[in-house]
Amino acid sequence: MAEITPSQTVGPYFAYGLTPRGKYDWKDTxxxxxxxxxxxxxxxxxxxxxxxxxxxxxxxxxxxxxxxxAQGRYASPADPRRPNAAFRGFGRAGTDAEGRxxxxxxxxxxxxxxEGNMQxxxxxxxxxxxxxxxxxxxxxxxxxxxxxxxxxxxTLVPPERRATLVAPKTMAQGRAxxxxxxxxxxxxxxxxxxx
Amino acid sequence: xxxxxxxxxLRAFPPRLYPDYKxxxxxxxxxxxxxxxxxxxxxxxxxxxxxxxxxxxxxLTQQHAGEPIGERIIVHGRVLDEDGRPVPNTLVEIWQxxxxxxxxxxxDQHPAPLDPNFTGAGRAKTDETGYYKxxxxxxxxxxxxxxxxxWRPCHIHFSLFGHAFISRLVTQMxxxxxxxxxxDPIFNSVADERARDRMxxxxxxxxxxxxxALAFRFDIVLRGRNQTPMES
Numbered sequence: 001m002a003e004i005t006p007s008q009t010v011g012p013y014f015a016y017g018l019t020p021r022g023k024y025d026w027k028d029t030x031x032x033x034x035x036x037x038x039x040x041x042x043x044x045x046x047x048x049x050x051x052x053x054x055x056x057x058x059x060x061x062x063x064x065x066x067x068x069x070a071q072g073r074y075a076s077p078a079d080p081r082r083p084n085a086a087f088r089g090f091g092r093a094g095t096d097a098e099g100r101x102x103x104x105x106x107x108x109x110x111x112x113x114x115e116g117n118m119q120x121x122x123x124x125x126x127x128x129x130x131x132x133x134x135x136x137x138x139x140x141x142x143x144x145x146x147x148x149x150x151x152x153x154x155t156l157v158p159p160e161r162r163a164t165l166v167a168p169k170t171m172a173q174g175r176a177x178x179x180x181x182x183x184x185x186x187x188x189x190x191x192x193x194x195x
Numbered sequence: 196x197x198x199x200x201x202x203x204x205l206r207a208f209p210p211r212l213y214p215d216y217k218x219x220x221x222x223x224x225x226x227x228x229x230x231x232x233x234x235x236x237x238x239x240x241x242x243x244x245x246x247x248x249x250x251x252x253x254x255l256t257q258q259h260a261g262e263p264i265g266e267r268i269i270v271h272g273r274v275l276d277e278d279g280r281p282v283p284n285t286l287v288e289i290w291q292x293x294x295x296x297x298x299x300x301x302x303d304q305h306p307a308p309l310d311p312n313f314t315g316a317g318r319a320k321t322d323e324t325g326y327y328k329x330x331x332x333x334x335x336x337x338x339x340x341x342x343x344x345x346w347r348p349c350h351i352h353f354s355l356f357g358h359a360f361i362s363r364l365v366t367q368m369x370x371x372x373x374x375x376x377x378x379d380p381i382f383n384s385v386a387d388e389r390a391r392d393r394m395x396x397x398x399x400x401x402x403x404x405x406x407x408a409l410a411f412r413f414d415i416v417l418r419g420r421n422q423t424p425m426e427s
Contacts, residue, residue, distance in 0.1 A: 009381060
C-alpha cells in the first residue's frame with residue numbers, strides 16, 4: 001500500500017502553464033473545443049460563469065470537463081467499448097474577467113450506470129482555483145432530457161437542489177447552447193459531489 | 196486492469212474550507228457534498244499519449260536563447276497508484292516561479308525581476324515504470340497578501356491525471372528543510388504531518404550530476420487500487 005499525495009491549490013498563476021492560449025510562450029495541451037471532424041452527434045456549446053460567495057465572478061478559475069461521445073462511450077481504457085472516432089471527451093478552460101468559461105463539444109449519449117440502468121446524458125466537471133485546496137466535482141445535465149427524472153445520481157440530490165445541475169437550453173444560429181453557472185456558495189449553491 | 200478509488204484515502208487531502216488561507220472562505224462549498232457511487236463517468240479518464248509531449252518539453256532551461264539564472268536542478272520521481280504500482284504513460288504538467296520568486300503570469304506584480312530565459316512551464320509523460328524527469332531551476336520564495344509578512348515556501352506546481360477523472364491531482368512539490376513551512380497555511384492545510392511530508396521532495400545525491408546540477412526526488416501517489424485484492 002502507498003498513501004496518496006495530498007492536493008494543493010492550483011493557485012492564481014496556473015494560466016501560463018495550463019491554459020496559455022497564445023498569451024504566454026508555451027503550448028496548450030488541452031483546449032475548449034472538443035469537437036473532432038469525425039465525431040458524430042449534435043454539436044453543442046456549454047457555457048457559464050463561476051461565482052464566489054459574494055456573487056462575484058471568479059476570474060482565475062480552471063474548469064475541466066469529461067464526457068462520453070454521442071454513443072455514450074468514454075475514450076478511456078476503463079471503458080471496454082472503445083469509441084470509433086478521434087473524440088476524446090476532455091476539455092480545459094480558464095475563466096475570463098467576468099468569470100465566464102465555455103466549451104464547444106458534442107452532446108453525450110446516455111452512459112451505463114448502476115445495476116444495468118442507464119444514466120441520463122451528462123458531463124462531469126471539476127473546478128480548480130486559488131482558494132480551493134482541492135477540486136470540486138459536479139455534473140452538467142441537459143434540461144431537454146426526459147431521462148433526468150430517473151437518473152440514479154440526480155435522484156440522490158435533494159429535489160430542491162437538483163435544478164443547479166440541469167443546464168437550460170437556448171438556440172443560437174441553429175446550435176444548442178446549454179448554460180451552466182457554478183455558484184460556490186449561496187442560496188442557489190451548485191451541488192458538488194464527494195467522489 | 197480495472198481500478199477502484201476508496202474515498203477513505205481522501206482523508207489525506209486538506210479540507211475545502213481552511214480559514215487561515217483566506218480565499219477559501221468565499222470559494223468553498225457550504226452545503227454538504229452529495230456522496231455518490233462511482234459510475235463509468237467517474238471511473239474513466241482521459242488518456243494522452245506521445246502527441247501531448249514534445250521532445251524538450253521536460254527541460255525548462257532550454258526553452259529560450261540563453262540559460263535561465265538560478266540554481267539548475269533535476270526534479271524526478273515515479274508516479275504510483277495506491278498499490279504502489281507505476282502509473283505509466285501519464286501526463287505530468289508543471290509550472291513554477293523563477294529563481295527570484297517571480298511568476299511570468301501578468302497578475303504577479305512581486306517586485307523581483309522576470310528572467311527573459313525562463314517561462315517556468317514544462318510537461319513530461321511517465322515511462323513504463325511510472326518514471327518522469329524535469330530539468331529546471333530552483334524557484335524562489337515569494338510574498339503573497341494572505342497575512343502580514345506572508346511568504347510561500349519554494350514550490351513547483353504539479354498537475355497529474357492517473358487512471359480516472361477522480362484520480363486527477365493538482366499539488367505542489369516543496370523542498371526539504373524550507374524555513375517557511377511553519378508559517379504557510381497552504382502547506383499546513385494538510386492536517387497530518389506524514390501526509391504533509393509526502394509533498395516534500397528529498398535531496399537525491401545519487402541522481403545529482405557532478406559539476407552540473409543537484410537532484411531532488413519526488414514520488415507521487417495517485418488515487419486508485421486494483422479491483423482484485425493482491426495475494427499477501
